[in-house]
Amino acid sequence: MTQPSTELTHLLHGYRRFRAGDYREEHERWASLREGQEPKVMVIACSDSRVDPAQIFDVSPGEIFVVRNVAALVPPYETTPGQHGVSAALEFAVQFLKVREVMVMGHGMCGGCQAALTQDLYGNDPGSGGFVANWVHMLDDARDPIAARYGTNGREAGMAMEMAAVKVSLANLRTFPFVKDKENAGELTLRGAHFAISDGILRLLDEKKGTFAEA
Template identity: 70%
Template structure:
Protein backbone atom coordinates (compact mmCIF):
# COMPACT_ATOMS: atom_id res chain seq x y z
CA UNK A 1 0.00 0.00 0.00
CA UNK A 2 1.52 3.29 -1.17
CA UNK A 3 1.26 6.54 0.76
CA UNK A 4 1.31 9.55 -1.56
CA UNK A 5 2.02 11.81 1.39
CA UNK A 6 5.16 9.97 2.50
CA UNK A 7 7.19 8.65 -0.46
CA UNK A 8 10.30 8.30 1.74
CA UNK A 9 8.48 5.81 3.96
CA UNK A 10 7.15 4.02 0.89
CA UNK A 11 10.73 3.52 -0.30
CA UNK A 12 11.62 1.92 3.04
CA UNK A 13 8.59 -0.36 2.93
CA UNK A 14 9.41 -1.39 -0.63
CA UNK A 15 12.92 -2.24 0.53
CA UNK A 16 11.52 -4.26 3.41
CA UNK A 17 9.41 -6.30 0.98
CA UNK A 18 12.50 -7.04 -1.13
CA UNK A 19 14.35 -8.06 2.02
CA UNK A 20 11.59 -10.46 3.03
CA UNK A 21 11.39 -11.97 -0.45
CA UNK A 22 15.14 -12.31 -0.97
CA UNK A 23 17.68 -12.06 1.88
CA UNK A 24 15.32 -13.27 4.59
CA UNK A 25 14.38 -16.35 2.62
CA UNK A 26 17.91 -17.06 1.40
CA UNK A 27 19.48 -16.77 4.85
CA UNK A 28 16.81 -18.41 6.99
CA UNK A 29 19.36 -20.59 8.77
CA UNK A 30 21.46 -17.54 9.58
CA UNK A 31 18.49 -15.60 10.96
CA UNK A 32 17.34 -18.63 12.91
CA UNK A 33 20.74 -18.85 14.61
CA UNK A 34 20.79 -15.13 15.36
CA UNK A 35 17.55 -15.29 17.30
CA UNK A 36 19.54 -17.07 20.03
CA UNK A 37 22.07 -14.24 20.33
CA UNK A 38 24.99 -12.53 18.62
CA UNK A 39 28.71 -13.24 18.64
CA UNK A 40 30.45 -10.81 16.27
CA UNK A 41 34.24 -10.83 16.30
CA UNK A 42 34.65 -7.26 15.09
CA UNK A 43 33.35 -3.90 16.23
CA UNK A 44 33.37 -1.14 13.61
CA UNK A 45 33.17 2.52 14.61
CA UNK A 46 32.07 4.42 11.53
CA UNK A 47 30.60 7.73 10.44
CA UNK A 48 26.85 8.29 10.21
CA UNK A 49 27.34 9.47 6.62
CA UNK A 50 24.73 7.73 4.45
CA UNK A 51 27.35 6.92 1.81
CA UNK A 52 29.54 4.82 4.09
CA UNK A 53 27.82 1.62 5.23
CA UNK A 54 30.31 -0.78 6.87
CA UNK A 55 28.16 -3.83 6.18
CA UNK A 56 28.22 -2.98 2.48
CA UNK A 57 31.90 -2.03 2.33
CA UNK A 58 32.97 -5.26 4.05
CA UNK A 59 30.18 -7.34 2.46
CA UNK A 60 29.24 -9.10 5.69
CA UNK A 61 26.21 -11.12 6.70
CA UNK A 62 23.88 -10.15 9.56
CA UNK A 63 25.52 -10.71 12.95
CA UNK A 64 29.12 -10.53 11.71
CA UNK A 65 30.05 -7.02 12.84
CA UNK A 66 28.90 -4.82 15.72
CA UNK A 67 28.57 -1.29 14.35
CA UNK A 68 28.48 2.10 16.05
CA UNK A 69 28.03 5.14 13.83
CA UNK A 70 28.30 8.81 14.71
CA UNK A 71 29.46 12.09 13.23
CA UNK A 72 33.06 11.64 11.98
CA UNK A 73 33.41 8.15 13.50
CA UNK A 74 34.67 9.61 16.77
CA UNK A 75 35.49 7.89 20.03
CA UNK A 76 35.56 10.22 23.05
CA UNK A 77 38.21 9.67 25.72
CA UNK A 78 37.36 7.59 28.76
CA UNK A 79 35.58 9.63 31.42
CA UNK A 80 33.22 8.97 34.29
CA UNK A 81 31.52 12.35 34.49
CA UNK A 82 27.71 12.37 34.54
CA UNK A 83 26.17 12.26 31.11
CA UNK A 84 24.90 9.99 28.37
CA UNK A 85 27.97 8.20 27.06
CA UNK A 86 26.54 6.38 24.05
CA UNK A 87 29.77 5.47 22.27
CA UNK A 88 31.43 4.48 25.53
CA UNK A 89 28.49 2.25 26.43
CA UNK A 90 28.59 0.52 23.04
CA UNK A 91 32.35 0.04 23.31
CA UNK A 92 32.04 -1.40 26.80
CA UNK A 93 29.31 -3.78 25.64
CA UNK A 94 31.30 -4.96 22.63
CA UNK A 95 34.60 -5.45 24.47
CA UNK A 96 33.42 -6.71 27.84
CA UNK A 97 30.27 -8.67 27.00
CA UNK A 98 30.43 -9.62 23.32
CA UNK A 99 34.20 -10.02 23.68
CA UNK A 100 35.04 -8.86 20.18
CA UNK A 101 38.64 -9.50 19.18
CA UNK A 102 39.01 -6.46 16.95
CA UNK A 103 37.89 -2.83 16.89
CA UNK A 104 38.13 -1.00 13.58
CA UNK A 105 37.83 2.78 13.33
CA UNK A 106 36.62 3.53 9.81
CA UNK A 107 37.08 7.07 8.55
CA UNK A 108 36.07 8.20 5.08
CA UNK A 109 36.54 10.76 2.35
CA UNK A 110 34.33 13.85 2.01
CA UNK A 111 33.42 13.69 5.70
CA UNK A 112 31.23 16.63 6.65
CA UNK A 113 32.08 16.33 10.33
CA UNK A 114 35.81 16.51 9.68
CA UNK A 115 35.31 19.43 7.30
CA UNK A 116 33.35 21.28 10.00
CA UNK A 117 36.11 20.52 12.51
CA UNK A 118 38.63 21.99 10.10
CA UNK A 119 36.75 25.16 9.17
CA UNK A 120 35.13 25.62 12.60
CA UNK A 121 32.15 27.17 10.80
CA UNK A 122 29.82 25.88 13.50
CA UNK A 123 31.89 27.21 16.38
CA UNK A 124 29.66 29.04 18.86
CA UNK A 125 26.39 27.76 17.38
CA UNK A 126 23.49 27.04 19.71
CA UNK A 127 22.38 23.44 20.36
CA UNK A 128 19.88 22.52 17.69
CA UNK A 129 21.51 25.00 15.30
CA UNK A 130 24.81 23.19 14.92
CA UNK A 131 25.96 23.40 18.52
CA UNK A 132 25.70 19.69 19.20
CA UNK A 133 27.84 18.97 16.15
CA UNK A 134 30.33 21.68 17.10
CA UNK A 135 30.73 20.36 20.64
CA UNK A 136 31.19 16.80 19.37
CA UNK A 137 33.81 17.54 16.73
CA UNK A 138 35.74 19.67 19.22
CA UNK A 139 37.31 16.29 19.97
CA UNK A 140 39.45 17.07 16.90
CA UNK A 141 40.61 20.54 17.94
CA UNK A 142 44.12 19.48 18.96
CA UNK A 143 44.63 17.49 15.77
CA UNK A 144 43.25 20.34 13.67
CA UNK A 145 45.78 23.01 14.60
CA UNK A 146 48.89 21.57 12.87
CA UNK A 147 46.82 20.65 9.80
CA UNK A 148 45.40 24.17 9.54
CA UNK A 149 48.88 25.65 9.90
CA UNK A 150 50.34 23.43 7.15
CA UNK A 151 47.45 23.12 4.70
CA UNK A 152 44.97 25.84 5.60
CA UNK A 153 41.33 25.11 6.36
CA UNK A 154 39.87 24.57 2.89
CA UNK A 155 40.50 22.24 -0.03
CA UNK A 156 40.78 18.48 -0.35
CA UNK A 157 44.40 18.27 0.84
CA UNK A 158 43.51 19.81 4.19
CA UNK A 159 40.22 17.92 4.41
CA UNK A 160 41.83 14.55 3.73
CA UNK A 161 44.54 15.26 6.28
CA UNK A 162 41.81 16.01 8.84
CA UNK A 163 39.91 12.83 7.91
CA UNK A 164 43.00 10.68 8.39
CA UNK A 165 43.93 12.44 11.61
CA UNK A 166 40.45 11.81 13.01
CA UNK A 167 41.00 8.06 12.75
CA UNK A 168 44.20 8.37 14.75
CA UNK A 169 42.48 10.52 17.39
CA UNK A 170 39.79 7.89 17.89
CA UNK A 171 42.42 5.14 18.18
CA UNK A 172 44.27 7.18 20.80
CA UNK A 173 41.03 7.73 22.71
CA UNK A 174 40.17 4.04 22.56
CA UNK A 175 43.38 3.34 24.44
CA UNK A 176 42.27 5.55 27.33
CA UNK A 177 39.62 2.95 28.23
CA UNK A 178 41.00 0.56 30.87
CA UNK A 179 39.23 -2.47 29.38
CA UNK A 180 40.68 -1.73 25.94
CA UNK A 181 44.16 -1.08 27.30
CA UNK A 182 44.13 -4.32 29.27
CA UNK A 183 42.87 -6.49 26.42
CA UNK A 184 45.19 -4.96 23.85
CA UNK A 185 48.11 -5.57 26.20
CA UNK A 186 47.30 -9.27 26.65
CA UNK A 187 46.69 -9.77 22.93
CA UNK A 188 42.98 -10.54 23.10
CA UNK A 189 42.00 -7.29 21.34
CA UNK A 190 43.42 -5.62 18.24
CA UNK A 191 42.77 -2.02 17.20
CA UNK A 192 42.85 -1.07 13.54
CA UNK A 193 42.47 2.21 11.69
CA UNK A 194 40.91 2.27 8.22
CA UNK A 195 39.81 4.85 5.67
CA UNK A 196 37.35 4.45 2.82
CA UNK A 197 37.73 6.83 -0.10
CA UNK A 198 34.27 7.57 -1.49
CA UNK A 199 35.70 8.97 -4.73
CA UNK A 200 37.26 5.70 -5.88
CA UNK A 201 35.86 3.10 -3.48
CA UNK A 202 39.31 2.12 -2.19
CA UNK A 203 39.85 1.00 1.40
CA UNK A 204 43.06 2.05 3.15
CA UNK A 205 44.53 0.53 6.30
CA UNK A 206 46.66 2.41 8.83
CA UNK A 207 50.15 1.23 9.71
CA UNK A 208 50.46 2.72 13.20
CA UNK A 209 54.21 2.20 13.15
CA UNK A 210 54.72 4.56 10.22
CA UNK A 211 51.50 6.51 10.57
CA UNK A 212 50.72 5.93 6.89
CA UNK A 213 47.49 4.73 5.30
CA UNK A 214 47.98 2.28 2.45
CA UNK A 215 45.39 1.03 -0.04
CA UNK A 216 44.22 -2.56 0.25
CA UNK A 217 45.33 -4.27 -2.92
CA UNK A 218 42.92 -6.32 -5.02
Protein backbone atom coordinates in the same frame (compact mmCIF):
# COMPACT_ATOMS: atom_id res chain seq x y z
CA MET B 1 -4.13 5.57 9.51
CA THR B 2 -1.86 8.31 8.19
CA GLN B 3 -0.88 7.86 4.57
CA PRO B 4 2.76 6.77 4.25
CA SER B 5 5.13 9.40 2.96
CA THR B 6 7.10 8.95 -0.25
CA GLU B 7 10.17 8.27 1.89
CA LEU B 8 8.42 5.62 4.00
CA THR B 9 6.95 4.01 0.89
CA HIS B 10 10.47 3.72 -0.56
CA LEU B 11 11.69 2.07 2.66
CA LEU B 12 8.76 -0.35 2.74
CA HIS B 13 9.40 -1.40 -0.85
CA GLY B 14 12.97 -2.16 0.18
CA TYR B 15 11.75 -4.09 3.22
CA ARG B 16 9.54 -6.27 1.03
CA ARG B 17 12.44 -6.96 -1.34
CA PHE B 18 14.51 -7.92 1.70
CA ARG B 19 11.82 -10.28 2.98
CA ALA B 20 11.47 -11.92 -0.41
CA GLY B 21 15.20 -12.02 -1.13
CA ASP B 22 17.99 -11.82 1.43
CA TYR B 23 15.90 -12.83 4.42
CA ARG B 24 14.51 -15.90 2.70
CA GLU B 25 17.91 -16.87 1.29
CA GLU B 26 19.59 -16.51 4.69
CA HIS B 27 16.70 -17.81 6.78
CA GLU B 28 18.92 -20.27 8.65
CA ARG B 29 21.38 -17.48 9.42
CA TRP B 30 18.64 -15.26 10.84
CA ALA B 31 17.22 -18.17 12.81
CA SER B 32 20.62 -18.80 14.41
CA LEU B 33 20.71 -15.18 15.61
CA ARG B 34 17.46 -15.35 17.54
CA GLU B 35 19.21 -16.29 20.77
CA GLY B 36 22.05 -13.78 20.55
CA GLN B 37 25.01 -12.50 18.58
CA GLU B 38 28.70 -13.38 18.46
CA PRO B 39 30.43 -10.82 16.21
CA LYS B 40 34.21 -10.85 16.31
CA VAL B 41 34.70 -7.32 15.02
CA MET B 42 33.43 -3.93 16.13
CA VAL B 43 33.42 -1.15 13.53
CA ILE B 44 33.16 2.48 14.59
CA ALA B 45 32.08 4.41 11.52
CA CYS B 46 30.52 7.70 10.49
CA SER B 47 26.78 8.28 10.33
CA ASP B 48 27.20 9.44 6.72
CA SER B 49 24.62 7.68 4.55
CA ARG B 50 27.24 6.85 1.91
CA VAL B 51 29.46 4.64 4.07
CA ASP B 52 27.60 1.62 5.39
CA PRO B 53 30.17 -0.79 6.91
CA ALA B 54 28.02 -3.87 6.21
CA GLN B 55 27.91 -2.96 2.53
CA ILE B 56 31.58 -2.00 2.27
CA PHE B 57 32.74 -5.25 3.89
CA ASP B 58 29.97 -7.35 2.31
CA VAL B 59 29.19 -9.15 5.57
CA SER B 60 26.19 -11.18 6.67
CA PRO B 61 23.92 -10.28 9.60
CA GLY B 62 25.63 -10.84 12.94
CA GLU B 63 29.20 -10.59 11.66
CA ILE B 64 30.10 -7.05 12.76
CA PHE B 65 28.98 -4.90 15.67
CA VAL B 66 28.61 -1.35 14.38
CA VAL B 67 28.51 2.04 16.06
CA ARG B 68 28.03 5.09 13.86
CA ASN B 69 28.28 8.75 14.79
CA VAL B 70 29.42 12.06 13.32
CA ALA B 71 33.00 11.64 12.03
CA ALA B 72 33.39 8.14 13.54
CA LEU B 73 34.73 9.60 16.76
CA VAL B 74 35.54 7.91 20.06
CA PRO B 75 35.60 10.31 23.01
CA PRO B 76 38.22 9.75 25.71
CA TYR B 77 37.39 7.65 28.76
CA GLU B 78 35.52 9.60 31.39
CA THR B 79 33.07 8.83 34.18
CA THR B 80 31.40 12.20 34.59
CA PRO B 81 27.58 12.25 34.58
CA GLY B 82 26.06 12.17 31.13
CA GLN B 83 24.92 9.90 28.35
CA HIS B 84 27.94 7.99 27.09
CA GLY B 85 26.61 6.23 24.01
CA VAL B 86 29.92 5.33 22.34
CA SER B 87 31.45 4.29 25.64
CA ALA B 88 28.49 2.04 26.44
CA ALA B 89 28.64 0.37 23.02
CA LEU B 90 32.40 -0.09 23.33
CA GLU B 91 32.05 -1.61 26.78
CA PHE B 92 29.34 -3.99 25.57
CA ALA B 93 31.34 -5.08 22.52
CA VAL B 94 34.65 -5.58 24.31
CA GLN B 95 33.54 -6.85 27.71
CA PHE B 96 30.39 -8.81 26.90
CA LEU B 97 30.53 -9.76 23.23
CA LYS B 98 34.31 -10.14 23.53
CA VAL B 99 35.09 -8.92 20.03
CA ARG B 100 38.65 -9.55 18.89
CA GLU B 101 39.08 -6.40 16.80
CA VAL B 102 37.90 -2.80 16.94
CA MET B 103 38.21 -0.82 13.71
CA VAL B 104 37.78 2.93 13.47
CA MET B 105 36.81 3.74 9.88
CA GLY B 106 36.89 7.33 8.69
CA HIS B 107 35.89 8.30 5.17
CA GLY B 108 36.32 10.79 2.38
CA MET B 109 34.23 13.97 2.14
CA CYS B 110 33.36 13.73 5.84
CA GLY B 111 31.16 16.64 6.89
CA GLY B 112 32.04 16.22 10.56
CA CYS B 113 35.76 16.47 9.86
CA GLN B 114 35.12 19.47 7.62
CA ALA B 115 33.21 21.12 10.47
CA ALA B 116 36.17 20.50 12.77
CA LEU B 117 38.55 21.93 10.18
CA THR B 118 36.66 25.13 9.35
CA GLN B 119 35.17 25.63 12.84
CA ASP B 120 32.28 27.42 11.10
CA LEU B 121 29.78 25.99 13.59
CA TYR B 122 31.75 26.91 16.69
CA GLY B 123 29.76 29.23 18.93
CA ASN B 124 26.40 28.18 17.48
CA ASP B 125 23.53 27.21 19.77
CA PRO B 126 22.38 23.59 20.04
CA GLY B 127 19.98 22.97 17.18
CA SER B 128 21.90 25.35 14.95
CA GLY B 129 25.14 23.40 14.80
CA GLY B 130 26.12 23.60 18.44
CA PHE B 131 25.79 19.89 19.07
CA VAL B 132 28.03 19.12 16.10
CA ALA B 133 30.57 21.74 17.17
CA ASN B 134 30.74 20.38 20.71
CA TRP B 135 31.22 16.84 19.38
CA VAL B 136 34.01 17.58 16.88
CA HIS B 137 35.71 19.87 19.39
CA MET B 138 37.73 16.81 20.43
CA LEU B 139 39.63 17.15 17.14
CA ASP B 140 40.92 20.68 17.87
CA ASP B 141 44.47 19.66 18.78
CA ALA B 142 44.81 17.54 15.65
CA ARG B 143 43.21 20.22 13.51
CA ASP B 144 45.59 23.10 14.25
CA PRO B 145 48.74 21.80 12.49
CA ILE B 146 46.65 20.66 9.51
CA ALA B 147 45.02 24.07 9.14
CA ALA B 148 48.44 25.73 9.41
CA ARG B 149 49.88 23.53 6.66
CA TYR B 150 46.99 23.09 4.24
CA GLY B 151 44.44 25.73 5.18
CA THR B 152 40.86 24.77 5.98
CA ASN B 153 39.43 24.00 2.53
CA GLY B 154 40.22 21.60 -0.29
CA ARG B 155 40.63 17.82 -0.45
CA GLU B 156 44.23 17.79 0.75
CA ALA B 157 43.23 19.49 3.99
CA GLY B 158 40.04 17.43 4.24
CA MET B 159 41.77 14.09 3.82
CA ALA B 160 44.48 15.04 6.29
CA MET B 161 41.78 15.89 8.84
CA GLU B 162 39.86 12.66 8.16
CA MET B 163 42.93 10.53 8.69
CA ALA B 164 43.98 12.51 11.76
CA ALA B 165 40.52 11.93 13.24
CA VAL B 166 41.03 8.16 12.97
CA LYS B 167 44.28 8.49 14.90
CA VAL B 168 42.60 10.62 17.58
CA SER B 169 39.90 7.98 18.06
CA LEU B 170 42.49 5.20 18.33
CA ALA B 171 44.37 7.19 20.96
CA ASN B 172 41.11 7.78 22.84
CA LEU B 173 40.26 4.07 22.67
CA ARG B 174 43.45 3.38 24.57
CA THR B 175 42.34 5.62 27.43
CA PHE B 176 39.69 3.01 28.31
CA PRO B 177 41.30 0.70 30.91
CA PHE B 178 39.49 -2.42 29.70
CA VAL B 179 40.55 -1.74 26.10
CA LYS B 180 44.16 -1.08 27.06
CA ASP B 181 44.33 -4.20 29.24
CA LYS B 182 42.95 -6.46 26.52
CA GLU B 183 45.21 -4.96 23.86
CA ASN B 184 48.27 -5.46 26.07
CA ALA B 185 47.20 -9.05 26.74
CA GLY B 186 46.90 -9.75 23.01
CA GLU B 187 43.16 -10.31 23.29
CA LEU B 188 42.15 -7.24 21.30
CA THR B 189 43.50 -5.54 18.16
CA LEU B 190 42.80 -1.91 17.31
CA ARG B 191 42.83 -0.82 13.67
CA GLY B 192 42.40 2.40 11.76
CA ALA B 193 40.93 2.64 8.26
CA HIS B 194 39.76 5.23 5.74
CA PHE B 195 37.24 4.60 2.98
CA ALA B 196 37.35 6.93 -0.02
CA ILE B 197 33.90 7.60 -1.44
CA SER B 198 35.39 8.91 -4.70
CA ASP B 199 37.08 5.66 -5.74
CA GLY B 200 35.75 3.05 -3.30
CA ILE B 201 39.23 2.29 -1.94
CA LEU B 202 39.77 1.20 1.65
CA ARG B 203 43.08 2.20 3.21
CA LEU B 204 44.43 0.75 6.44
CA LEU B 205 46.56 2.61 8.94
CA ASP B 206 50.09 1.43 9.70
CA GLU B 207 50.42 2.89 13.19
CA LYS B 208 54.19 2.48 13.29
CA LYS B 209 54.62 4.53 10.14
CA GLY B 210 51.61 6.74 10.75
CA THR B 211 50.47 6.31 7.14
CA PHE B 212 47.50 4.75 5.34
CA ALA B 213 47.93 2.27 2.50
CA GLU B 214 45.43 0.53 0.23
CA ALA B 215 44.12 -2.70 1.74
